[in-house]
Amino acid sequence: MNTRTDSSTDFTPIDQDLYAAAFRLLDPDPEPIPEPAPPAALVVPAQVPLTAAAPVRLTGPVEKVLTDALAFLDTHGWTRYSLINTDGARCSIGALRGAAGSRNAAYCDAGNLLLDEARRQHGKKWETIPSWNDCHTGAQVRSVWESAIRRAHHLNI
Template sequence: MNTRTQTTDFTPVDPDLYAAAFQLLDPGPQPAAPEAPSAPAPVPSSPATPLPVHRPGPVEKTLSDALAFLDTHGWARHSLIHPEGARCSVGALRAAAGARNAAYRDAGNLLLDEARRQHGKKWQTIPHWNDSHTGAQVRSVWESAIHRAHHLNI
């Protein structure tokens, strides 16, 4: 079937009308309007990034464990191991290290170096230094040595 519509009241389409309609649908780049001052943009919500966890090096761990041993079992002078369980600084280092390994040696060297920094260069060994000072002085040296090991990341 072939049908023709013949309408006499048909209005021709304005070609600019289509152009205007397509411009509304896809405006393309527009000139930027001046921004009005506003509050700072909100920070996008994201999962909190965990802080890095510090893992002590073997020297720091040995020194920290030895000081914890002294805190738990007691500090002694003139004896590696007191009959009641207290230990001198070398005894605490041995208990913490478990063996005379590199961490034991390096922790002892750092402890003696810190003792010399705080109490003079005359100390040749940890036992002589340990036996000549008070518990508070010895603890101060331990804490400083741990602090140095932490910052040296050893």
């Protein structure tokens, strides 16, 4: 490679002030350049206490049928010895049927849970919901309903 080192070049020396003046003419109002942000390691986040949000829990179909049936009994009344009496009150099985709307899976599971809870509280001799319902007081029946609803809630069904 052949490089010339003498000072006899054909280039004109650069005038830095001339270039700065030319750039000012091209952009008379330059936007200020933002200062760089400090490194992430130096940023200290504010100490905010974390609060746990309550988890969203949906009511299961069995719990809903049981809850709706008990609300129906509270509103229209409870009876013995008939599915629906002349005043519109229902026995436990009538309330279950009314709340479920049809004999679907939730209706069957709610009935099984209610009968199981009745057996827990009043002995294993009860074969059907109507036979248990007809042999107990309103307070005893309500206690079984409330326990069945709590179990459905805890089982998330």
